[in-house]
Amino acid sequence: MRKEDCFYLGKIAKKFSFKGEVLIYLDTDEPELYENMESVFVEVNKHLVPFFIISSSLHKNSFLRVRFEDIDNEEEADNIMNNEVYLPLTELPELEGNQFYFHEIIDYAVEDERLGDIGNIVGINDSSAQPLFEIKKGNIEILVPMIDDFIVKIDRENKKVILDTPEGLVDLYLE
Structure with missing residues (x-):
């Protein structure tokens, strides 16, 4: 194994x-x-x-x-x-709704409700107090805290995570 x-x-x-x-x-x-x-x-x-x-x-x-x-x-x-x-x-027991295993969402597309497509999840950084989505858009790495309030939906069928991030959090990386 x-x-x-x-x-x-x-x-x-x-x-x-x-x-x-x-x-x-x-x-x-x-x-x-x-x-x-x-x-x-x-x-x-x-x-x-x-x-x-x-x-x-x-x-x-x-x-x-x-x-x-x-x-x-x-x-x-x-x-x-x-x-x-x-x-x-x-x-692993199957999770439903917005619960997910870290390994499960690697390579999922990430869509922000305000900004649209912001890249794909390439990893999860859980070495700090607050785990972070590691998102890659071209050559840009975007870090978004894994906060329940930011996660709108885990769309397993379309392999997509839909977020609603506060203004400025992701925009900072894309400017």
């Missing part, structure tokens, strides 16, 4: 028992969706390796207590500690 075909689910954060159980920190708003998985991919030496789950249960809201097949003691659990956990993109 290639990392590009997967999404980041979380990280193996702590050992839970002497029998090799671990706690996976789930980086999601809906941890209950991932309670009954059969397997996950764990990044080991830059490769995604399938790990099969014997049992799992939610623990303190955002942790999943997991017992993996072939991990039977603390020492074996130590070998996967702090490793990232992934699932195939096909396992």
Whole structure:
């Protein structure tokens, strides 16, 4: 499995028992969706390796207590500690309306209600407190904060994001 075909689910954060159980920190708003998985991919030496789950249960809201097949003691659990956990993109729950996954809208056209076509989404910058749409129009890169009030519609059928940005925000880049 290639990392590009997967999404980041979380990280193996702590050992839970002497029998090799671990706690996976789930980086999601809906941890209950991932309670009954059969397997996950764990990044080991830059490769995604399938790990099969014997049992799992939610623990303190955002942790999943997991017992993996072939991990039977603390020492074996130590070998996967702090490793990232992934699932195939096909396992993502489908979102509706104006909710979207960052990877889903890459290459979507962007239309501003006031300015018309302002380019295509080439990436999402989520390294700061406020994620930003990275939009490319010719040689110009436009950064627009991902604020719910700016997003009018995610048009999946036409692969388009329709925005209503305040005057001056995008105009600044286009002058």
